[in-house]
Amino acid sequence: MTANNTRCAFQAGLLVMTLTGVFLFGTNAEAWCPFGGAEAIYTYLREGNLLCSLGVSNFYALGAVVLTVLLLRRAFCGYACPLGAISEWLGVASRRFGMRTLRVSAKLDRVLSLSKYVVLAAILAATWQLGELAFRGYCPAYALLSRHGADITVWAYVVAGAVAAVSLLITMPFCRWFCPLAAVLNPVARIGLARIKRDSTSCTNCGQCAASCPMAIPVDQLRQVTASRCLACMNCIEACPNRGQRAIFWGPPECLGHAWPKATVIAILLACSVAAVAAAYLMPLPAFVNSRGAAPDRVASFELRIRELTCRGRANLLVGFLERDDIYQVPGAGPDNLGYYKLEAWPDPVIALVRITYDPEITDEDSIKRAITEPYYGMAENRWWLSPFQIEGYTTLGFEPENQ
Amino acid sequence: MMRTKQTVTSLVILTLFLTAAPVLADTAEETFAKGETLLRNGDFSAALQSYATAARADQSNPEYMQHYTMMRRIVDLRNRLNTETNPQRWEYMAKGLRAFYASEQIYPDLLKLDQELHLRLKSADSAAMLAETQLALDQNAAATKTLSLEPSEATEMTQSLLGIALVRCGKTDSAKQIAEKLSLPGDASPSVTYAAARLYAATGDSARAIGLLSACFQAVAPSQLEGFKSRAKQCPEFAAIASNPEFARALETKSKVPESKCSEGSSCAGCPMSRKCPKSQNDRK
Numbered sequence: 001m002t003a004n005n006t007r008c009a010f011q012a013g014l015l016v017m018t019l020t021g022v023f024l025f026g027t028n029a030e031a032w033c034p035f036g037g038a039e040a041i042y043t044y045l046r047e048g049n050l051l052c053s054l055g056v057s058n059f060y061a062l063g064a065v066v067l068t069v070l071l072l073r074r075a076f077c078g079y080a081c082p083l084g085a086i087s088e089w090l091g092v093a094s095r096r097f098g099m100r101t102l103r104v105s106a107k108l109d110r111v112l113s114l115s116k117y118v119v120l121a122a123i124l125a126a127t128w129q130l131g132e133l134a135f136r137g138y139c140p141a142y143a144l145l146s147r148h149g150a151d152i153t154v155w156a157y158v159v160a161g162a163v164a165a166v167s168l169l170i171t172m173p174f175c176r177w178f179c180p181l182a183a184v185l186n187p188v189a190r191i192g193l194a195r196i197k198r199d200s201t202s203c204t205n206c207g208q209c210a211a212s213c214p215m216a217i218p219v220d221q222l223r224q225v226t227a228s229r230c231l232a233c234m235n236c237i238e239a240c241p242n243r244g245q246r247a248i249f250w251g252p253p254e255c256l257g258h259a260w261p262k263a264t265v266i267a268i269l270l271a272c273s274v275a276a277v278a279a280a281y282l283m284p285l286p287a288f289v290n291s292r293g294a295a296p297d298r299v300a301s302f303e304l305r306i307r308e309l310t311c312r313g314r315a316n317l318l319v320g321f322l323e324r325d326d327i328y329q330v331p332g333a334g335p336d337n338l339g340y341y342k343l344e345a346w347p348d349p350v351i352a353l354v355r356i357t358y359d360p361e362i363t364d365e366d367s368i369k370r371a372i373t374e375p376y377y378g379m380a381e382n383r384w385w386l387s388p389f390q391i392e393g394y395t396t397l398g399f400e401p402e403n404q
Numbered sequence: 405m406m407r408t409k410q411t412v413t414s415l416v417i418l419t420l421f422l423t424a425a426p427v428l429a430d431t432a433e434e435t436f437a438k439g440e441t442l443l444r445n446g447d448f449s450a451a452l453q454s455y456a457t458a459a460r461a462d463q464s465n466p467e468y469m470q471h472y473t474m475m476r477r478i479v480d481l482r483n484r485l486n487t488e489t490n491p492q493r494w495e496y497m498a499k500g501l502r503a504f505y506a507s508e509q510i511y512p513d514l515l516k517l518d519q520e521l522h523l524r525l526k527s528a529d530s531a532a533m534l535a536e537t538q539l540a541l542d543q544n545a546a547a548t549k550t551l552s553l554e555p556s557e558a559t560e561m562t563q564s565l566l567g568i569a570l571v572r573c574g575k576t577d578s579a580k581q582i583a584e585k586l587s588l589p590g591d592a593s594p595s596v597t598y599a600a601a602r603l604y605a606a607t608g609d610s611a612r613a614i615g616l617l618s619a620c621f622q623a624v625a626p627s628q629l630e631g632f633k634s635r636a637k638q639c640p641e642f643a644a645i646a647s648n649p650e651f652a653r654a655l656e657t658k659s660k661v662p663e664s665k666c667s668e669g670s671s672c673a674g675c676p677m678s679r680k681c682p683k684s685q686n687d688r689k
Contacts (some may be wrong), residue, residue, distance in 0.1 A: 375470075377499070377500035382499065384474065384500070386473070387473070388470075397459055397460055397469075398456075
């Protein structure tokens with residue numbers, strides 16, 4: 001089996017696994033999107049909560065991808081990204097059917113490559129400004145992995161269709177020029193460890209390596225490929241007529257050795273994926289944090305399991321109930337009495353975990369639970385807010401109205 | 405023999421009890437419906453008991469529990485209102501109760517509370533609230549009296565309601581004069597715009613009424629739009645123009661404003677206010 005076939009099988013396996021997870025088991029693929037981590041990081045650091053639909057798993061996924069990039073450059077794009085795989089396969093298929101691949105001049109390629117930084121800047125600016133996933137409505141990967149519910153827009157399909165159509169004519173256009181994740185990874189990839197190396201003594205300068213590179217890297221003119229866009233796809237090695245004499249090979253910088261087995265790429269990618277999943281389960285950072293006041297010397301905390309705490313909007317609503325200013329006001333809360341409390345929540349479609357830390361000198365668990373579950377009248381809006389939250393194992397049934 | 409007789413009798417009683425029990429016991433749904441009826445009749449304590457029974461019988465239904473907690477709060481507020489000495493707290497409680505009575509259309513309690521609110525607050529707003537209830541109860545002469553304010557105190561809302569009351573009392577010419585003089589500010593609230601639409605409909609200016617009704621619907625938050633539309637369909641002032649196709653078109657108007665608070669949906673995806681969510685919550689604090 002050639003390296004290219006192995007890579008293709010790995011890509012196909014991951015894609016099938018992802019699609020099975022999404023469509024058969026209802027997994028939220030968005031929670032594992034590394035670009036989601038990049039989009040969410042600012043809001044998380046500033047406000048302590050994640051953008052809607054994302055989880056801390058996005059940060060671990062981003063961390064794992066950055067680690068692979070440090071070791072392997074953009075091997076993630078060449079081996080694991082579903083969009084990259086489909087785009088590449090479409091290009092291969094079109095050539096098999098006799099369609100000509102359009103070559104873009106090196107100068108135009110360089111100019112177009114800058115587009116992804118513009119795309120990234122626009123997405124991050126819009127996302128951080130609006131506090132919501134601004135790119136999701138246009139994301140071709142989301143069009144593929146979204147389960148096609150109410151939250152997908154026609155624009156995402158239009159972009160996905162355009163990417164697919166252009167991929168038939170130009171090799172991996174989105175990955176090369178417009179992918180915002182590539183823009184995030186490129187600066188890291190520049191210092192990536194592994195690289196393609198060319199032995200100029202046994203190289204015949206046939207140019208096959210450069211011609212086979214999907215990212216249009218002029219491999220035949222370099223001793224080492226340190227370009228950040230290298231996908232570690234090994235197409236150049238496969239294409240080399242002199243590969244038996246090691247005219248071209250893959251490995252670490254000279255100081256760390258000569259060549260690495262090609263299977264190292266897959267081993268590292270798998271190890272990083274497992275590490276990301278393990279980290280998400282073993283170190284589940286809260287997806288929503290809200291606190292007020294200064295922590296006193298002595299604090300108490302308790303955990304609740306709450307139904308209907310499904311998203312960030314609902315977590316904000318929970319904060320609204322905790323900071324109510326009526327008879328069920330948590331002592332120490334409310335606009336005039338800045339008592340300390342801290343809320344950490346893991347919103348979940350079924351049952352969410354919530355940890356509340358409070359000052360036991362001024363309040364207690366029961367007051368907090370009642371504040372969460374009792375209806376609230378907002379005089380400004382002249383409207384009653386019924387609490388949608390149900391705390392597992394807690395009911396106010398049997399509590400009688402006072403003064404009855 | 406005696407023992408056999410006793411055993412048979414016990415079995416018969418047990419069988420009768422077991423077969424009759426499901427028939428006699430109301431389902432949670434029925435008990436809840438009974439609570440709704442009791443509430444409409446103004447029997448708050450009995451409604452509370454019914455909601456509690458329904459919530460206890462079907463704890464998986466969050467609606468039952470929500471109605472129970474809401475009802476308990478209302479009963480609590482009713483109990484506290486008469487003894488509350490802090491005027492600000494009293495107003496908060498009274499307005500909370502008023503919002504509930506109005507939404508459930510419990511007019512006898514609403515009228516009593518509005519009268520007390522107006523007696524204490526003596527403002528154009530309290531007059532408008534009382535007059536709206538009086539109009540809903542067809543106490544039009546009383547509404548006219550309530551709205552007879554000094555010109556300096558009158559607002560667009562009180563004038564609109566006064567015009568409606570005058571039409572209902574047969575004084576259409578006076579109402580038309582009010583309608584001609586009425587000038588709504590650009591930032592008029594949906595409630596004021598709605599009242600003005602009612603006045604124009606009552607005085608026969610259907611084009612203006614429909615235009616204002618559309619403007620009102622556009623300015624209402626999505627979660628409250630259906631409530632406004634349902635009120636418009638039942639409103640006697642709009643009955644004369646109900647067959648007008650323009651009126652039907654106005655009822656199709658969509659909201660053009662974002663939700664002011666979390667719409668309490670199951671997901672933020674597609675929520676019109678998700679981008680403003682944190683700020684919106686801060687506004688409430």
